[in-house]
Amino acid sequence: MDLMDKITSLAKRRGFIYPGSEIYGGLANTYDYGPLGVELLRNIKNLWWDYFVKKRPEIFGLDTNILMNPKVWEASGHTASFADVVLDCKECRIRTRADHLIEEHFSQKNEEKKAEGLVADELEEIIKFEKISCPNCGKLNWTKPRKFNLLFETHIGIIYDQKDLVYLRGEIAQGMFVNFKNVINSLSPRLPFGLAQSGVAFRNEITMGKLTFRTLQFNLAEFEYFFDPEAKKWQDLFEYWKSEMWQWTIQVLGLNESNLRWRPHTDEERSHYSKQTEDIEYNYPWGFKELYGLAYRTDFDLKNHMEKSGIDLRYTDPLTGKKFIPHVVEPTFGMDRSLLAVMFNGYSEEGEGAKKRVILKIKPQLAPYKVAVFPLLSNKPDLVEKANQVYSQLAQDFHTAWDDRGNIGKRYFAQDEIGTPWCVTVDFETVADDTVTVRDRDTTRQERVAISQLAKYFQNKLQ
Numbered sequence: 001m002d003l004m005d006k007i008t009s010l011a012k013r014r015g016f017i018y019p020g021s022e023i024y025g026g027l028a029n030t031y032d033y034g035p036l037g038v039e040l041l042r043n044i045k046n047l048w049w050d051y052f053v054k055k056r057p058e059i060f061g062l063d064t065n066i067l068m069n070p071k072v073w074e075a076s077g078h079t080a081s082f083a084d085v086v087l088d089c090k091e092c093r094i095r096t097r098a099d100h101l102i103e104e105h106f107s108q109k110n111e112e113k114k115a116e117g118l119v120a121d122e123l124e125e126i127i128k129f130e131k132i133s134c135p136n137c138g139k140l141n142w143t144k145p146r147k148f149n150l151l152f153e154t155h156i157g158i159i160y161d162q163k164d165l166v167y168l169r170g171e172i173a174q175g176m177f178v179n180f181k182n183v184i185n186s187l188s189p190r191l192p193f194g195l196a197q198s199g200v201a202f203r204n205e206i207t208m209g210k211l212t213f214r215t216l217q218f219n220l221a222e223f224e225y226f227f228d229p230e231a232k233k234w235q236d237l238f239e240y241w242k243s244e245m246w247q248w249t250i251q252v253l254g255l256n257e258s259n260l261r262w263r264p265h266t267d268e269e270r271s272h273y274s275k276q277t278e279d280i281e282y283n284y285p286w287g288f289k290e291l292y293g294l295a296y297r298t299d300f301d302l303k304n305h306m307e308k309s310g311i312d313l314r315y316t317d318p319l320t321g322k323k324f325i326p327h328v329v330e331p332t333f334g335m336d337r338s339l340l341a342v343m344f345n346g347y348s349e350e351g352e353g354a355k356k357r358v359i360l361k362i363k364p365q366l367a368p369y370k371v372a373v374f375p376l377l378s379n380k381p382d383l384v385e386k387a388n389q390v391y392s393q394l395a396q397d398f399h400t401a402w403d404d405r406g407n408i409g410k411r412y413f414a415q416d417e418i419g420t421p422w423c424v425t426v427d428f429e430t431v432a433d434d435t436v437t438v439r440d441r442d443t444t445r446q447e448r449v450a451i452s453q454l455a456k457y458f459q460n461k462l463q
Helices: 003-013 035-054 070-076 098-108 120-130 173-178 180-187 234-252 300-309 335-346 381-395 408-418 428-433 451-462
Strands: 017-019 031-033 059-061 083-088 095-097 146-149 152-156 164-168 193-202 217-227 260-264 276-284 287-298 327-334 347-350 357-360 371-375 400-402 422-426 435-440 446-450
Touching: 003 017, 003 335, 003 347, 031 035, 035 059, 035 193, 035 217, 035 234, 035 335, 070 164, 070 173, 070 300, 083 098, 083 120, 095 098, 098 120, 173 180, 173 193, 173 217, 173 300, 217 234, 217 335, 234 260, 234 276, 234 287, 234 327, 260 287, 276 335, 287 300, 287 335, 327 335, 335 347, 335 357, 357 408, 371 381, 371 408, 381 400, 381 422, 381 428, 381 451, 408 422, 422 451, 428 435, 435 451, 446 451
Parallel strands: 059 193, 371 400, 371 422
Antiparallel strands: 017 031, 083 095, 083 146, 152 164, 193 217, 217 327, 260 276, 276 287, 287 327, 347 357, 422 435, 435 446
């Protein structure tokens, strides 16, 4: 079983990720987060917000609506340019992105080829030359490649023929651009400053699996960093945020630096709004693919919204009175991809046979449960009562798991598998002296700690 299969199995079995609508046969490219997955994702989001927003006085948070006036997407260029090239297998009727089909084909030959951004004719030529067959049925019988818009359409209104067309947001950036003037009026921030938010976006994408790497609904976190291009060089800000993004990835998420790289976008694949884009790519089981992106969007968005809305979105320098449209550097973070990378990065196995244990070696700050509490024996009322007291005490400060099933060894292994950093066992010695055994997930080392010192002990560990 390869790493992808192991993570897929672990994710479902232990409650990290479930297939969407599974009892009805599922819905392609949709997943639900289970009890442990939602905690891991929330921890990632909270740490991101703490690192990039709360600790930076010049960055302000927003939470904008999923539905927006469709003119927003016309002004941003998404209705015209937000499209992928797809093709259908005439035999099994599966639909796939042409660039992903080509990249996967070369990946299986241990070659790397970027096809994103190529036009339909170029993609078709490669598919014919390489004789790339359908990954589902194995036949070579494709339709001609054609463009497919990624925006999800829906309608608002109660009368069928009077419903208005709207879109589910294809990115979360536009909500920040259209609120730029509101924030200026409310807070009067000085440039440079950023607007940040974390939330869901939707793209009507055709994907070939790989769990939550690419889905119809996904979680993003990003900010627009506005600045005066005459006062600051965009290249300097670009390099600064590159450094900050890298530090976040290796220090906060704890990803192995050897599995990460920066990759600049080619002119063909770069988005219509960007002058320069680079991605942090993670080495997933299927190769290096995008984890985060950094783009210099120039004044594209504010300028277009100003032209299309007729509202003055210029910034007025309070010292000089100069009016101008700020430029933007945009760091973007995929939260679902972060979760996947954390799980791939942390998965480890030790021992063999009955002694084999699976460990999710993730940073304690990310772990769904920080501590697990056990009574040594579940059929001893005095131990259970004391363990419940310890659990109640720790649960005030830490997300704490309770487990009294099976033997102590199996409980340890079960917590190792979901990434719980420490296990607390209440035994007969506890009843006598109010100390407990604390076991470390990664080293399995055990030590006695007084119950009165447990909260401080774990707080120090988590700093």
